[in-house]
Amino acid sequence: MTLTDADEVAVIEEVEEGAADEPEHDEQGDRGAFRMLVELVPLEKFRRAVTSFFAGNRQQELQAAFGDPESVLPDLEEWARQMDPGECEQIAGLCKSVKTLIAQGADSQEAVHPDDLEREAKHARDELCRHWIDMLLIALEFVPQGGRLALTNTLLPESGQLGRRQQEEWDHEHKESLQSLYNNVALTRDDFQPLLRDYGTALRARVRQQEMPAPDHCFFLMRSNAVHFGRRPVAAAD
16 A cells, blocks of 8 residues: 555654653643642732741841941931931931831732732742652652552652661751752741641541542542642553
């Protein structure tokens, strides 16, 4: 049987389309699973954390610019005594404003524009979840095929499941990942554990009812009152 030029083109297009479809499906599945995990914790919790982060930075900047108002006040009062009454009132008003501004800095939501707050909160939520999943995937590479990892309340592998060298390697990767996360999101180090604990609480409630998919053919399930993380066998290509 001889193929015409049109037949050859059709076959090539079909092969190319089939080759493109499979990875796209996997990527879409991974993206969908990732979004489901990300959204386990409401964005509002990240908004509050990001607001505090920016307000804290603002307070530090104000402190650097104006100094401690309690220590600056005596100098301002001495300066005011050497000036006319009208200028004294201006100095007193300035000192009061600076004290109020610094005292309220940590609670002020005006330190960041609402659009910036929303963008940074979404970015922080995505990156914290990505860090957590990446660390589980790395740990799973050290587990025999078909094995699962029992997880802590903050959804990281419980101790004693990896060999000594494997644990040291994972600890190094975890430390590097945390540093990268810290450098790239508007969260403090003190925010990480509470937010991961929130993920743990939400995921535990979800998997009590049914398994939950994760990227890279992985899944979460409940066994012996603990969340476990594993990977489904992938069929070999023909």
